[in-house]
Amino acid sequence: MKDKTLLMIPGPTPVPENVLLEMAKSPVPHRSSEFSRIFDEVNEDLKWIFQTKNDVFIFASSGTGAMDAALSNLVNPQDKVLSLVIGNFGERWAKIAESHGAAAERMTVPYGEVINPAELKARLDKDVNKEIKIVTMTHSETSTGAVNDIKTLCKIIREHGALSVVDGVTSVGAMDLKTDEWEIDVVVSGSQKGFMIPPGLAFLTASDRAFEVHKQCKYPGFYFNWSSYKKSLANHTTPYTPAVNLVIALHTALKMLKAEGLENIFARHKSNALLLRDCLRQMGLKLFVEDDTKASYAVTSVFPPDGISVPDIRKVLKEDYDIIIANGQNDLKDKIFRIGTLGFVSERDILTVVAALNASIEKLKRR
Amino acid sequence: MKDKTLLMIPGPTPVPENVLLEMAKSPVPHRSSEFSRIFDEVNEDLKWIFQTKNDVFIFASSGTGAMDAALSNLVNPQDKVLSLVIGNFGERWAKIAESHGAAAERMTVPYGEVINPAELKARLDKDVNKEIKIVTMTHSETSTGAVNDIKTLCKIIREHGALSVVDGVTSVGAMDLKTDEWEIDVVVSGSQKGFMIPPGLAFLTASDRAFEVHKQCKYPGFYFNWSSYKKSLANHTTPYTPAVNLVIALHTALKMLKAEGLENIFARHKSNALLLRDCLRQMGLKLFVEDDTKASYAVTSVFPPDGISVPDIRKVLKEDYDIIIANGQNDLKDKIFRIGTLGFVSERDILTVVAALNASIEKLKRR
Numbered sequence: 039m040k041d042k043t044l045l046m047i048p049g050p051t052p053v054p055e056n057v058l059l060e061m062a063k064s065p066v067p068h069r070s071s072e073f074s075r076i077f078d079e080v081n082e083d084l085k086w087i088f089q090t091k092n093d094v095f096i097f098a099s100s101g102t103g104a105m106d107a108a109l110s111n112l113v114n115p116q117d118k119v120l121s122l123v124i125g126n127f128g129e130r131w132a133k134i135a136e137s138h139g140a141a142a143e144r145m146t147v148p149y150g151e152v153i154n155p156a157e158l159k160a161r162l163d164k165d166v167n168k169e170i171k172i173v174t175m176t177h178s179e180t181s182t183g184a185v186n187d188i189k190t191l192c193k194i195i196r197e198h199g200a201l202s203v204v205d206g207v208t209s210v211g212a213m214d215l216k217t218d219e220w221e222i223d224v225v226v227s228g229s230q231k232g233f234m235i236p237p238g239l240a241f242l243t244a245s246d247r248a249f250e251v252h253k254q255c256k257y258p259g260f261y262f263n264w265s266s267y268k269k270s271l272a273n274h275t276t277p278y279t280p281a282v283n284l285v286i287a288l289h290t291a292l293k294m295l296k297a298e299g300l301e302n303i304f305a306r307h308k309s310n311a312l313l314l315r316d317c318l319r320q321m322g323l324k325l326f327v328e329d330d331t332k333a334s335y336a337v338t339s340v341f342p343p344d345g346i347s348v349p350d351i352r353k354v355l356k357e358d359y360d361i362i363i364a365n366g367q368n369d370l371k372d373k374i375f376r377i378g379t380l381g382f383v384s385e386r387d388i389l390t391v392v393a394a395l396n397a398s399i400e401k402l403k404r405r
Numbered sequence: 406m407k408d409k410t411l412l413m414i415p416g417p418t419p420v421p422e423n424v425l426l427e428m429a430k431s432p433v434p435h436r437s438s439e440f441s442r443i444f445d446e447v448n449e450d451l452k453w454i455f456q457t458k459n460d461v462f463i464f465a466s467s468g469t470g471a472m473d474a475a476l477s478n479l480v481n482p483q484d485k486v487l488s489l490v491i492g493n494f495g496e497r498w499a500k501i502a503e504s505h506g507a508a509a510e511r512m513t514v515p516y517g518e519v520i521n522p523a524e525l526k527a528r529l530d531k532d533v534n535k536e537i538k539i540v541t542m543t544h545s546e547t548s549t550g551a552v553n554d555i556k557t558l559c560k561i562i563r564e565h566g567a568l569s570v571v572d573g574v575t576s577v578g579a580m581d582l583k584t585d586e587w588e589i590d591v592v593v594s595g596s597q598k599g600f601m602i603p604p605g606l607a608f609l610t611a612s613d614r615a616f617e618v619h620k621q622c623k624y625p626g627f628y629f630n631w632s633s634y635k636k637s638l639a640n641h642t643t644p645y646t647p648a649v650n651l652v653i654a655l656h657t658a659l660k661m662l663k664a665e666g667l668e669n670i671f672a673r674h675k676s677n678a679l680l681l682r683d684c685l686r687q688m689g690l691k692l693f694v695e696d697d698t699k700a701s702y703a704v705t706s707v708f709p710p711d712g713i714s715v716p717d718i719r720k721v722l723k724e725d726y727d728i729i730i731a732n733g734q735n736d737l738k739d740k741i742f743r744i745g746t747l748g749f750v751s752e753r754d755i756l757t758v759v760a761a762l763n764a765s766i767e768k769l770k771r772r
Contacts, residue, residue: 238648281605
């Protein structure tokens with residue numbers, strides 16, 4: 039039996055049935071009071087999940103669009119950006135900065151590890167002329183499954199006087215990220231992750247400090263210009279045609295998330311990820327991020343057992359069990375596999391994937 | 406009875422039931438052979454509808470995103486862009502050029518009129534040092550319902566040696582636009598128009614000439630960088646997470662359009678628009694674009710009868726007949742109303758909206 043697919047990848051994540059049905063409704067005209075009413079509720083619920091009093095802008099784009107929107111609105115050519123790189127998505131920040139003419143300096147750790155706050159502090163202490171304008175980082179690094187201590191990192195950045203820009207793509211709605219309390223300047227995320235809807239929307243929130251820097255940006259571009267979104271949001275609308283069906287689906291998904299409650303959502307992701315990690319260890323598998331305190335609760339990276347390849351594991355899981363897990367990316371391709379535990383994922387799904395993974399490996403061993 | 410809505414606005418346009426049902430399917434993992442197979446077919450069908458042999462990039466964005474992507478990949482600060490402005494969307498090109506630091510010169514006509522090719526020729530003839538790098542224009546101007554003769558305009562631009570950049574948002578898939586044969590350099594469009602799917606995708610195709618200019622662009626940004634899309638497309642994928650459900654819906658919609666055939670699609674839009682225009686004239690209404698040869702077949706702008714307001718007409722049509730038509734934009738708000746005849750619209754819909762509009766005006770006259 040096919041087409042009974044279970045998505046256990048770090049995005050797109052499973053979408054609840056009632057959210058999928060919202061996707062199938064005829065588009066609501068976006069310049070109508072009916073849409074504005076829904077849009078206003080979505081905006082309030084996004085503030086809740088981003089833990090901020092500031093606006094959260096909704097872009098019709100992928101998460102990378104929101105990352106681009108974060109830096110295109112802040113940097114001018116020759117500005118200095120420090121990028122904390124613990125994986126591909128940390129590296130992406132540096133590339134985005136460079137695509138806008140900024141000078142990106144990378145602080146890189148071996149993939150699987152995380153940034154040591156003391157090393158960041160030491161680097162910023164050397165920046166006596168305060169040339170570093172922005173520090174970028176990933177919260178939950180989707181390519182490795184490691185998680186940065188952004189609370190501590192952003193505090194150090196704030197004390198130095200630079201802006202902190204955080205990729206919360208696989209963390210917002212899955213792991214605690216207190217935008218305002220931790221004084222983070224920019225947080226971005228994407229729809230097909232903790233938000234439990236299909237891909238196509240991205241989100242960005244910016245502090246007043248970041249907005250002041252934005253005002254000095256010479257060529258912020260057009261589509262992602264924060265000021266346009268801010269102005270339109272105050273008028274209960276978007277500057278350009280929103281992806282209406284996705285916004286309506288998000289409206290339903292956010293109501294489900296609110297009913298569960300933030301603390302419960304975070305606890306579910308934590309207990310699911312730790313359960314998965316325990317089960318994998320009991321199966322004798324080696325985790326790419328061994329230390330539980332440095333592991334993301336959204337995605338877990340695993341080495342295959344000796345003599346069994348990642349493509350074979352993925353193939354059996356897909357063909358025999360209709361479960362999709364992810365390969366490693368770039369240099370980690372075929373070296374690790376990744377299991378997403380993000381979004382509409384329950385403890386039952388963890389037991390299921392563990393059982394099927396176990397069975398798949400047994401099958402492959404007998405070959 | 407409510408919720409039997411008929412969308413007669415220039416976007417979002419009505420979506421066929423089988424396309425809506427595709428929207429409700431669980432997201433396909435975007436890095437899978439299953440998705441790549443669909444993606445490849447969509448790309449071939451997009452070339453067909455854009456009438457080009459070149460790649461057509463699919464962005465997760467609104468149509469304005471693709472407009473931004475057109476210029477952000479071509480202009481450097483201080484470049485000269487000539488924007489042919491016949492309405493709000495023509496003006497948008499100039500604003501986008503300026504947002505990237507280019508110097509935009511506007512050739513503006515009163516809204517409702519179109520660009521006179523002889524005037525464009527005269528302006529370019531004065532550009533003896535070939536300083537004008539790009540000329541932007543709208544094909545079907547959504548805010549007025551006028552249509553530029555882009556075949557002639559782009560020929561003049563090509564002979565001058567500048568790049569032509571065309572907004573085909575409400576024309577591609579509705580009116581003939583021969584990208585390659587007319588040697589247009591960049592064409593953009595959006596999903597919620599002639600493509601018969603909800604908003605959230607945008608399209609861009611660029612000529613080899615445009616790609617050569619792109620390579621000289623210093624700060625093209627990241628998310629919309631053409632080179633990334635070109636490289637990924639050759640690998641049967643997208644550089645960043647695509648809006649999977651919309652791509653799958655597009656796959657189905659394009660099959661429907663191919664079954665109808667380009668000539669039939671264009672003929673349907675033409676006969677529907679001309680039928681609507683005839684009926685409106687018979688009702689004694691004055692059209693904003695009087696000359697049929699200068700009128701878009703995608704959207705028709707109409708003055709209200711004396712003594713009856715645009716908001717009242719829209720209100721009665723919505724409340725009594727569940728038909729949505731558009732108001733005018735900006736300065737034209739409450740001065741004209743606009744009826745979309747774009748996408749999944751049949752002759753029956755034209756008869757319906759005419760009958761309901763007639764009944765609405767009669768009701769309002771009796772008040």
